[in-house]
Amino acid sequence: MQKFFTEMYDLDDTIVAVSSPSGAGRAIVRITGPATVEICRQVFTPSVKQPTNHVLRGRVVVDKGLQIDAILYIFFGPRSYTGDDVAEIHMQSCAAVTGALMDTLFAQGLRMAGPGEFTARAYMNGKIDLAQAEAVNEVVISSNTCQLAAAEKLLSGQLAELTTKVRSAIMDCLSLIEAGIDFSQEDIELICPQDMIEKLEGIKGELEQLLAGSIHYETIVDLPAVGIAGAPNAGKSSLLNKLLGSKRSIVSSRHKTTRDVLTGVLTLAHCRCLLFDCAGLVDRTDGILDELAQQAAIEALRNSSLVLFCVDIAKGDWVQDLTIRQMIGGAWLHEENSRFPRSRWGKPHPTVLALATKADLLSEQALLERLAKLQKQFGVEFLATSAKTGTGLDQLQSMLDRKIIELAGSSLAFTEAAAGSVGLTARHKQAVTEAIRHITESASELKAGNEEITAMMLRAAYQCVCDIEQQHVDEQVLDAIFSHFCIGK
Numbered sequence: 001m002q003k004f005f006t007e008m009y010d011l012d013d014t015i016v017a018v019s020s021p022s023g024a025g026r027a028i029v030r031i032t033g034p035a036t037v038e039i040c041r042q043v044f045t046p047s048v049k050q051p052t053n054h055v056l057r058g059r060v061v062v063d064k065g066l067q068i069d070a071i072l073y074i075f076f077g078p079r080s081y082t083g084d085d086v087a088e089i090h091m092q093s094c095a096a097v098t099g100a101l102m103d104t105l106f107a108q109g110l111r112m113a114g115p116g117e118f119t120a121r122a123y124m125n126g127k128i129d130l131a132q133a134e135a136v137n138e139v140v141i142s143s144n145t146c147q148l149a150a151a152e153k154l155l156s157g158q159l160a161e162l163t164t165k166v167r168s169a170i171m172d173c174l175s176l177i178e179a180g181i182d183f184s185q186e187d188i189e190l191i192c193p194q195d196m197i198e199k200l201e202g203i204k205g206e207l208e209q210l211l212a213g214s215i216h217y218e219t220i221v222d223l224p225a226v227g228i229a230g231a232p233n234a235g236k237s238s239l240l241n242k243l244l245g246s247k248r249s250i251v252s253s254r255h256k257t258t259r260d261v262l263t264g265v266l267t268l269a270h271c272r273c274l275l276f277d278c279a280g281l282v283d284r285t286d287g288i289l290d291e292l293a294q295q296a297a298i299e300a301l302r303n304s305s306l307v308l309f310c311v312d313i314a315k316g317d318w319v320q321d322l323t324i325r326q327m328i329g330g331a332w333l334h335e336e337n338s339r340f341p342r343s344r345w346g347k348p349h350p351t352v353l354a355l356a357t358k359a360d361l362l363s364e365q366a367l368l369e370r371l372a373k374l375q376k377q378f379g380v381e382f383l384a385t386s387a388k389t390g391t392g393l394d395q396l397q398s399m400l401d402r403k404i405i406e407l408a409g410s411s412l413a414f415t416e417a418a419a420g421s422v423g424l425t426a427r428h429k430q431a432v433t434e435a436i437r438h439i440t441e442s443a444s445e446l447k448a449g450n451e452e453i454t455a456m457m458l459r460a461a462y463q464c465v466c467d468i469e470q471q472h473v474d475e476q477v478l479d480a481i482f483s484h485f486c487i488g489k
Contacts, residue, residue, distance in 0.1 A: 011124065014039060016105050017020055017113040018098060019088075027098040029089040031110065032118060036085035037074070043101075044072050044089065062101045067092065082118055083125025122319055125407065129160055130468070148327035159428070159468065166464045169203050170439075174458040181451050193446055200443040203461075207436045211429065224404050226266070227275045227301045227350070229328055230310035231320050232280030235357035239310065240264065240277040243397070268401040276300060281324045301328060302306055304350050306400065307406055311382065313356035313370045318377060325378065328352060332380045333403065351403060355396070362387040428468050435464035 014033025020026060031039060045067075046058040059069040070091040080086040084381055089101070106112070114120075122128050173196060228236040244264040263276040278297035301307055311321045330350040356374055359367055367384060374382045383399070385392035442457035 007119065011121065013111045014109070015113040015117055016102065016110040018102065018119070019118075024096065025092060027089075027091055027093045027101075029091075029101060029105070030083045030113075030118065031087045031089075031105070032080075032084050034084065035109070036087050037444060039105065039110060040072060040074070040087050040106060043104060044070065046072075048096070060101065061104060062090060062093075062097055063071065063104055066097075066100070068097065078127075081127065082121040083127045084121060107252075112170070132160075162206075163465050163468050166206055166210075167434075167462060168198070169206075169460055170465065171463045173199055173203070176444075176457060177451055177455045177458065181455065193449075197443050197446055200439055200446070204436055204439045204443075207432055207439065211436075224271075224306070224407065225300075226306040226308065226400065226404075227304040227305040228275070228277045229281060229297070229301055229324070230307045230308060231312070231324055231358075232282065234276050234280060234310040234312045234321075235387055236280065236310050239308070239355075239357065239385065240275060242387040242393060244392070266397075266400075268397055268404070270401055271404050271405055273306075273400065276304075281327055282320075288385055298327070301350065303365065306403060307350045307352045308396075309352050310355050310357045311378075311384075311479060312358050312372065313367070313374065313384065314358045314361040322377065323353075330450065333399070351407065353396075353399060353403075354380050354382045355392075356382040356384045358386065358388075359384040359391050360389045391443055431464045431467045435461045438464065 012034065014031065014035040016029060016031045018027060019030040043062075044056070044058055044060045046056045054076075056072040056074070058070065058072065060072075068091055070089050073088040073090065075081065075088075076087040077084040078371040091097075091101075093101075096283070104110075118295050119128070123130060176196065202281050228240055230236050243266055263274055266273050266275040278300050279294060281294065281297060307330060309325060309328060311318055328350075330352045333351055333353050354374075356371060362370060371382055371384060383392050383396060385396060387393075416427040438457045438461035442454045442461065445451075445453040445457060
């Protein structure tokens with residue numbers, strides 16, 4: 001393993017990377033390695049003598065003609081994240097200034113860090129185990145509170161606590177089995193086979209509980225899709241832009257302005273979702289472009305978890321909207337009021353939230369009258385919204401937040417108990433599954449009186465559990481783990 005890391009990363013290098021997101025306004029440049037403190041002395045000047053040598057205010061040399069205010073944080077090894085000296089330069093700057101500082105640091109002999117190299121050094125220096133290293137990446141990429149909570153528990157070492165207990169139990173059983181083999185000629189029975197089988201069943205039960213009571217990241221990392229549907233000029237693009245806080249979609253009074261599927265990430269109170277706007281739906285297409293736009297819209301809606309069905313409440317009638325609602329399929333948010341059958345797509349049915357858009361165009365009394373008419377025609381209550389004034393949008397986001405969590409709860413065991421569980425990656429799941437298989441085989445072999453094969457199976461089970469935290473890895477495993485990291489982490 002040391003040889004692999006030496007080939008993959010030069011551990012004697014001092015490395016640097018920008019660890020803050022682009023466009024954040026505040027840049028964080030992270031440095032670690034043997035030359036960290038010396039490099040900081042060359043590029044950073046404290047403003048005055050300060051009471052601590054860990055947090056310093058001063059100015060950093062961006063290039064020969066520019067210095068700017070910055071804060072320098074120093075974390076001395078081995079009591080640092082990587083185990084080596086670590087420094088972070090925090091400054092208010094644009095991308096150009098940050099890039100200039102990076103060029104200055106490269107000129108001092110620093111090397112750009114590879115993906116996950118900071119965490120890789122923490123792993124190599126014994127600061128974290130392999131499961132915790134993977135948890136770092138899960139924390140960074142988490143898209144909802146459930147995934148974040150599971151990743152934080154994994155990072156805190158809760159999986160290691162669970163596996164340490166199991167590992168110890170397997171070793172106890174293995175020691176007794178091997179001692180029994182060694183003293184087989186002495187007619188000494190250290191433990192009766194039935195008691196040993198019960199111990200093995202108990203270990204197997206704990207591993208199975210770990211699988212059942214954990215969250216598998218592969219089931220929660222994908223953002224749920226929320227589609228905005230409705231007739232042309234129903235206010236879909238304006239709604240998308242307002243919710244995302246940017247002009248992601250073209251807004252025009254002309255019909256059929258949107259032809260492609262436009263997406264953006266919407267951050268809610270407890271989760272995030274992929275919000276998309278697609279072409280307005282029509283009952284009859286006009287040419288090949290219309291037909292392709294309709295196909296793209298329908299396909300996107302069919303693959304979504306939720307659909308925001310938009311109806312222009314200021315229109316004279318909603319005959320076309322009734323037809324479009326039938327095209328969408330799925331079930332209303334309050335299904336008991338629905339007059340429309342479930343879709344037969346063979347996929348999870350999207351939940352449909354009814355929105356009355358452009359509410360700002362009507363007086364309060366006229367709005368109430370129109371809402372009552374909509375409810376009578378569609379058989380469901382509509383939420384009045386306005387992308388112009390923001391009416392109803394806070395309520396809409398709360399509804400989306402609750403519904404996404406609810407949908408995740410039914411399909412992904414997204415319960416309070418699950419949210420308090422540790423997270424398992426695919427690698428962890430495979431290791432636990434293999435350990436369960438070996439334990440099962442060892443119990444079967446013991447029943448058949450094959451103690452030596454039982455011992456061999458227990459050794460294999462023990463190694464599988466060890467692999468979760470401190471795997472005897474090869475290049476492919478480590479490369480697969482750390483290549484998924486972003487640079488600077």
